[in-house]
Amino acid sequence: MTVAHGLRVVRTGWLVSMKELTHSSFFVLVSILQPVIFATIAFFMVEAGGRSGTLLYTALGAGLMGIWSATLFGSGGLIQWERYQGTLELLVAAPAGLVFVLLGSTLATSSIGIYAIGATLLWGSIFFGVPLDVAHPLLFVIAIPVTILGLGLLGLVLATTFVLYRHANALSNLLEYPVWLVTGLLVPVSLLPGWVAPIGWFLAPTWGIKAIRTAALGGDPLPAIGATLALSALYLGLGAIAIKQFERLSRERATLALT
Amino acid sequence: MSASPVGLPQSSPPVAFLRTFFVGGVIAYRALFNWIRPSIYIPTMLGGPLFQILFFSYLGRFSGLRDDTFFVVGNAVQVCSMSSIYGATMTLANERYFGTLASLLATPANRAALFLGRTFPVIANGLFVSVFGFAVGAVFLDFDLAASALPSLAIVVLITVVSCTGFGMLLGAIGLRMRDVFFVSNLAYFVMLLFCGVNVPLEELPGWMQAIGRSLPLTHGIAAAREIASGGSLAGVSGLVRAEALVGAIYAAGAYGLFRFFETSSRRSASLENF
């Protein structure tokens, strides 16, 4: 299987998943309504609490929270859906290579997160006067797709876990708030106990939000962008290895929960 | 098998009512509540609320808005919605999913017993989740409650959970006809985080949002709970408690009314997509 073929599979998977996701009520809820409502809560809190100058920071954080929710529930949901429909076995057996098939879908789940950031910024600027001036526009525009890539690949790692463990889906509910906290999307990690921060270093959203925030508010986004890309490569490697293991195991044991 | 024209002896109406309510209520809950298995219950009903309380409390510290107690009380009461909204929606709407409505409505069972019987496991579950929420606050955050305040707090929380369950049953009744009612339940959950004074004091919201908040469950109950937590008495919050009970009663009446309406209308009407 050539890389060119693989990339075509990714592209097709991405297009199909995007179409499916944007037409579901889940999409509207998780990518637009939830981020907007959480952003609103946060706006009221920081304004009433007297923490001035944090509106853009808050809007961006809430937007990224939305990208993570979309990726988390999207990746798990896609796998559960395939399993429920009985097509998971077919995917695993597909000659195209499961990693490419999954990659297109998980990238789609994080891509719809772009609506989340757009929504929180738009909503914030209209109703809360969030200033939309960005310190480094070009790097800002780069940081966003890089973040989406990083989160999508983290979604790939999640998806492979969901393929392996049938009930891992119940854990998705458990990974929403903790990741928001540990990666410092809204609440600075400095406010949390010291042992939390190192966990966040291995999660793409930590660097993604740093990249986006420094690009918007001032600072040097490049190290964060680099870290996000490095983690993305790591996730791709992990995902590919996990899938290879899985293919081997499923052929050896034939007892893995594919239905 | 007998050939008697009256069939097997049936319980007297009051006994039948109570049995439908209690035994039937518990069995229906087990049949319809999706998250009953421990492997799903623990992460969803306990894990989620735990981190929600931590998240908003830390966000509260960051914003400098109020102390931990404010956020712990608000969120610990609100997380009953995991049962009172999601669980309540399931215990009605899932009948549609399983296609059991026709069999249910073909029985002579008392409709009020049928409906109300499902609420008490929902309420018990909601209460449990809220208590867990308070425990989380006590263990991980700066939340201390005087032992003397516990009984009053328990009463306020109980009334609030019942009230919220009434609202949840309304959503469940809507789910008997609406296909994607869980979208509405999810939306209700987030909306209540914003409008009910859970994380933003009601007085900080614009007037129209306050009005919406006051017409929703949780709002008055949370305010009462906060007063109790800061040393107030049950008598002092009686106005708030009555308001919460009234709001809940209105939603509960609406829920039962809608449930009965759907039953009569599907017998009488109109569309071909009956059950």
Place this chain on the structure above:
Amino acid sequence: MGESKLTHYILLLYREGVSVVEAESLRRVYRTTTGAVRRRPLEVEAVRGVSFAIGQGELFGLLGPNGAGKTTTIKMLITLLIPTSGRARVLGHDVVDDARVVRSKIGYVFGGDRGLYERLSAFDNLRYFAELYGVEGRLIRRRIAELLDLVGLTDREKERVEGYSRGMRQRLHIARGLLHDPPVVFLDEPTIGVDPVGARELRSTIASLTAAGKTVLLTTHYMFEADTLCDRIAVIARGEIVASGTPSDLKRIVADRTVVELEAYGVEERALEALRALPGVDSVAVEARDQMQVVSVQSAKGLELTQTLLAHLDGARVGRVSAREPTLEDAYVALVEDEAR
């Protein structure tokens, strides 16, 4: 539109006696919408003036094709639908005014995969409905055991229904319908989708119900099921009863006919239409069996049509040809096609 003479006669007979189930000119109209772009309201008359009466201990069959109005009729009788006009009574109680009493005296069994609580075991499903039917507490356990034994599910009672086969679900539906030992049982297509062995067992269970003195209304589109089980049958097509009587009565409708059966491959609709138009041919029915089609041609006895038929089926390959006596199925086809014309 009047009822057929036969129905009227039978109703008269039964009004003298004690009917357990009475349907009087039942009508049911549905309002729905039509059109994909501009939805216009449409009224569909699913049941148009159905009347019949069932006596005590009778196994009465309502036989008809899909969409004929069988399920709608049954739903009116079991109080789940209110008739647009007409009346119905079960054990003397009006199905609209005395709905609660009627519900406590009837059992309702329907076919299909849905209608059970998947997460619960068979035992718990039955326990729930036992409570809803108000069966006395101390009798519940014993009753459930009796019924599980009757339908042969005793050793699987603790398993969750989600793992049950279609046949097992069907048996559980029957057990559920009998929990409160109702004197009247309504069965809506109970053997649909069940494997042949399972279906045979179900049928013998159904027969045992009337043997025990219950009154049964059965809807089905399986001819042989109606023939073997029912004391009397009403054939319903397009919302109306087109004939009613015992299986022999109905077969007599076609007694003066003969049926030529041809096994053919690749018969086109055009050829069938041509056959229908032939003089002397009463009806032509086609049944698809794997790759083969069985064409049944009804005509009056004595007409030697075989050669003419073969001539008209020129384009197709024809296998076995046989002539036989008409069965209940042929009577049914004749009645239903008659209604269609």
